[in-house]
Amino acid sequence: xxxxxxxxxxxxxxxxxxxxxxxxxxxxxxxxxxxxxxxxxxxxxxxxxxxxxxxxxxxxxxxxxxxxxxxxxxxxxxxxxxxxxxxxxxxxxxxxxxxxxxxxxxxxxxxxxxxxxxxxxxxxxxxxxxxxxxxxxxxxxxxxxxxxxxxxxxxxxxxxxxxxxxxxxxxxxxxxxxxxxxxxxxxxxxxxxxxxxxxxxxxxxxxxxxxxxxxxxxxxxxxxxxxxxxxxxxxxxxxxxxxxxxxxxxxxxxxxxxxxxxxxxxxxxxxxxxxxxxx
Amino acid sequence: xxxxxxxxxxxxxxxxxxxxxxxxxxxxxxxxxxxxxxxxxxxxxxxxxxxxxxxxxxxxxxxxxxxxxxxxxxxxxxxxxxxxxxxxxxxxxxxxxxxxxxxxxxxxxxxxxxxxxxxxxxxxxxxxxxxxxxxxxxxxxxxxxxxxxxxxxxxxxxxxxxxxxxxxxxxxxxxxxxxxxxxxxxxxxxxxxxxxxxxxxxxxxxxxxxxxxxxxxxxxxxxxxxxxxxxxxxxxxxxxxxxxxxxxxxxxxxxxxxxxxxxxxxxxxxxxxxxxxxxxxxxxxxxxxxxxxxxxx
Numbered sequence: 021x022x023x024x025x026x027x028x029x030x031x032x033x034x035x036x037x038x039x040x041x042x043x044x045x046x047x048x049x050x051x052x053x054x055x056x057x058x059x060x061x062x063x064x065x066x067x068x069x070x071x072x073x074x075x076x077x078x079x080x081x082x083x084x085x086x087x088x089x090x091x092x093x094x095x096x097x098x099x100x101x102x103x104x105x106x107x108x109x110x111x112x113x114x115x116x117x118x119x120x121x122x123x124x125x126x127x128x129x130x131x132x133x134x135x136x137x138x139x140x141x142x143x144x145x146x147x148x149x150x151x152x153x154x155x156x157x158x159x160x161x162x163x164x165x166x167x168x169x170x171x172x173x174x175x176x177x178x179x180x181x182x183x184x185x186x187x188x189x190x191x192x193x194x195x196x197x198x199x200x201x202x203x204x205x206x207x208x209x210x211x212x213x214x215x216x217x218x219x220x221x222x223x224x225x226x227x228x229x230x231x232x233x234x235x236x237x238x239x240x241x242x243x244x245x246x247x248x249x250x251x252x253x254x255x256x257x258x259x260x261x262x263x264x265x266x267x268x269x270x271x272x273x274x275x276x277x278x279x280x281x282x283x284x285x286x287x288x289x290x291x292x293x294x295x296x297x298x299x
Numbered sequence: 300x301x302x303x304x305x306x307x308x309x310x311x312x313x314x315x316x317x318x319x320x321x322x323x324x325x326x327x328x329x330x331x332x333x334x335x336x337x338x339x340x341x342x343x344x345x346x347x348x349x350x351x352x353x354x355x356x357x358x359x360x361x362x363x364x365x366x367x368x369x370x371x372x373x374x375x376x377x378x379x380x381x382x383x384x385x386x387x388x389x390x391x392x393x394x395x396x397x398x399x400x401x402x403x404x405x406x407x408x409x410x411x412x413x414x415x416x417x418x419x420x421x422x423x424x425x426x427x428x429x430x431x432x433x434x435x436x437x438x439x440x441x442x443x444x445x446x447x448x449x450x451x452x453x454x455x456x457x458x459x460x461x462x463x464x465x466x467x468x469x470x471x472x473x474x475x476x477x478x479x480x481x482x483x484x485x486x487x488x489x490x491x492x493x494x495x496x497x498x499x500x501x502x503x504x505x506x507x508x509x510x511x512x513x514x515x516x517x518x519x520x521x522x523x524x525x526x527x528x529x530x531x532x533x534x535x536x537x538x539x540x541x542x543x544x545x546x547x548x549x550x551x552x553x554x555x556x557x558x559x560x561x562x563x564x565x566x567x568x569x570x571x572x573x574x575x576x577x578x579x580x581x582x583x584x585x586x587x588x589x590x591x592x593x594x595x596x
């Protein structure tokens with residue numbers, strides 16, 4: 021076999037494998053979208069055929085269902101507020117730890133917080149929900165506090181590694197020129213940390229938007245503070261026969277992240293890849 | 300009093316302290332204290348509601364390995380963890396190798412293959428539930444394919460397989476992306492040199508490429524095993540632990556015991572066991588797989 025045919029065969033094999041896995045992914049997405057546009061009568065004949073007419077009746081129905089709009093508003097509110105705080109808070113804590121490093125307080129802070137990477141959420145979840153109720157902060161504040169606190173665990177670890185690569189002289193010269201400690205941070209260090217901040221924003225945005233277990237434990241069955249994942253979950257329980265509506269609700273709740281993915285793909289891939297590096 | 304200093308004035312060090320203090324307070328109050336409570340209650344017989352409780356030593360921990368339901372949840376969690384990681388890791392290496400070949404359209408495949416990582420686990424569980432419960436049996440009936448006619452979710456083994464399929468489907472994406480980055484860090488001239496020396500493609504991969512992947516594989520495995528051990532969303536949405544509790548994972552069992560079955564202290568003890576398993580597994584992987592790799596960066 022000549023070299024050329026060998027390469028051609030290899031290329032064909034590569035494409036065959038890639039297309040196979042592409043179809044495995046596409047099939048699941050196709051089934052979800054197509055059935056969200058069908059009536060139940062159509063779906064019960066076949067899940068795979070295209071709808072006779074693209075009717076968006078299911079989507080309108082989901083919008084009118086009790087709680088959907090509230091859930092969208094809640095999820096958006098919790099996610100945006102928390103991400104906005106995390107975006108500044110995590111780098112600032114990491115910077116403070118880095119600057120004061122050999123001091124006992126900062127050493128302790130670093131190991132104390134990052135050691136929690138090994139702790140599964142289940143160990144915290146049950147007492148936490150009781151504890152939150154006992155504190156009486158209310159559901160909204162409780163969930164936002166948790167969304168702000170937990171990103172520290174991975175974030176401080178990642179940022180600390182990143183700040184170490186920034187030459188200390190850079191911040192030092194700004195400080196000598198008379199900028200205060202925090203002014204130095206915001207004008208010199210924070211802009212340099214942008215790639216790491218982006219990683220932290222992206223991983224936490226995805227986490228907060230899709231988060232289920234914490235919300236289930238803290239928010240429970242409270243309709244007013246329900247998030248999208250909880251809405252979809254309750255939807256399933258209440259109307260389990262109306263799977264076309266369920267598909268429509270899932271599609272609707274995935275639209276924001278999907279749009280983000282289409283436009284910010286490069287950053288999201290890099291962010292999630294960077295965020296996974298924590299072993 | 301002489302302190303260890305970092306060559307920065309006391310006043311300046313102090314200006315950083317408020318931020319550190321806020322972080323410490325938040326983390327202690329909302330993470331460490333609940334975690335400590337879990338350890339504490341794991342030694343008691345508290346049901347979560349009663350006013351009184353007794354210390355019962357390690358009884359709850361013994362039960363994790365004696366109680367049939369609990370032991371089954373430990374077993375299922377182990378099977379799921381091993382099955383998902385034993386499939387995703389080799390397949391992601393394979394896909395990453397394909398995706399780093401210089402071919403047309405590779406970027407398109409990369410972006411599609413990564414998409415599952417951003418969909419919520421809960422939504423995917425519900426989608427796969429419809430696929431296994433309704434779509435496949437329907438296709439089976441229409442085409443007269445016998446084995447498809449009964450839903451995978453109706454038998455114990457089938458339901459376990461269904462959860463593993465879903466885990467594989469979604470968890471292939473992140474290792475693939477990480478491994479693509481690692482593969483791109485392998486120096487081309489090193490591969491070229493090995494080729495000149497007469498090494499075949501498999502030898503080249505084993506001797507030259509693999510050492511560059513080792514540290515990434517550690518990350519993928521630690522993350523993969525951790526995520527699999529705490530699996531919860533998939534179970535809630537795909538099987539609800541059934542049939543006959545065959546797919547009740549430890550994560551799901553902890554939730555059920557803590558918030559439904561009035562077995563709060565038993566739930567805490569199970570969570571502690573889960574914590575110990577994760578910690579041991581992570582350290583073993585870092586020691587075993589981490590050795591023999593080339594440190595990157």
